[in-house]
Amino acid sequence: MPSIDLIIELCAAQCQAHYAGSVDHVYASSTDGRRVLLPAQALRRVVTRDGVHGVYRLSYDDNGRFQSLQRLGDSP
Incomplete structure (x- = not known):
């Protein structure tokens, strides 16, 4: 499954x-x-009361459709 790491x-x-x-x-x-x-x-799965802060891995299918979002760590 393709993925990209994001800073949110x-x-x-x-x-x-x-x-x-x-x-x-x-x-x-x-x-x-x-x-x-x-x-x-x-x-919705990663938001806290402070918002969304950090590095996340966005996985998507071969058609470019969202599959999952996983937190990897703090922002650089």
């Missing part, structure tokens, strides 16, 4: 917009400098 830094207020449904997608930067668009619902 979102405060709690930004995450609230995703939960409210007013935002469908989120942009994040990959560790190699690419800009990646992912579904906001992908964050």
Whole structure:
């Protein structure tokens, strides 16, 4: 399964917009400098009361559709 490592830094207020449904997608930067668009619902499994902060591995299928998001560690 293909994957890409992302640096995600979102405060709690930004995450609230995703939960409210007013935002469908989120942009994040990959560790190699690419800009990646992912579904906001992908964050629901990793959000804390402080937001989403750290490095995450985004896995997707051969058609480019989201499969999973796993926390790898703190942001560099």
